[in-house]
Amino acid sequence: ITTAFVLGVSFNLIMNFIFIPTYGYRAAALITIASEAVLFVPFALLLKSAIGGIDWVGIIWRPLLVAGGMVLVTGVLWSIQPAAALVAGIVVYPLVLFGLRPFSVGEWARLMPLMPARLRRVGTAVEPT
Numbered sequence: 184i185t186t187a188f189v190l191g192v193s194f195n196l197i198m199n200f201i202f203i204p205t206y207g208y209r210a211a212a213l214i215t216i217a218s219e220a221v222l223f224v225p226f227a228l229l230l231k232s233a234i235g236g237i238d239w240v241g242i243i244w245r246p247l248l249v250a251g252g253m254v255l256v257t258g259v260l261w262s263i264q265p266a267a268a269l270v271a272g273i274v275v276y277p278l279v280l281f282g283l284r285p286f287s288v289g290e291w292a293r294l295m296p297l298m299p300a301r302l303r304r305v306g307t308a309v310e311p312t
Contacts (some may be wrong), residue, residue: 187225192223249280 195218202210230237253276260268286294295303 184229187222187229187271189223191218191222194218245280245283245285249276249283252279 195214198214198217200210202214227237227239253272256275257268257272259272
């Protein structure tokens with residue numbers, strides 16, 4: 184894990200030194216996101232060695248699809264009203280995500296005991312059958 188963080192921090196520092204003088208805060212924002220991707224690689228390798236193969240496509244297709252929908256809604260509405268576009272994006276994401284049923288029955292069973300009682304009632308209402 185230490186090696187993963189050393190890689191992530193090193194990538195972040197080097198890229199910031201290279202790109203921030205020219206591109207400013209926008210470069211810093213994109214580099215921060217890219218640093219998370221750099222961290223993902225060693226963590227994925229650690230997970231693979233600990234628990235075996237992981238179906239990454241099966242895990243991330245729903246959140247990626249929902250994020251694309253949120254970006255689409257926000258982008259379309261942005262030229263009309265930026266504030267409304269942000270609100271619409273924030274509303275669209277969870278609605279579409281839960282509409283796609285992101286959690287299996289087993290995942291719901293593991294999540295429900297961790298939820299506050301009030302949210303457990305909501306969780307059982309949207310739990311897949």
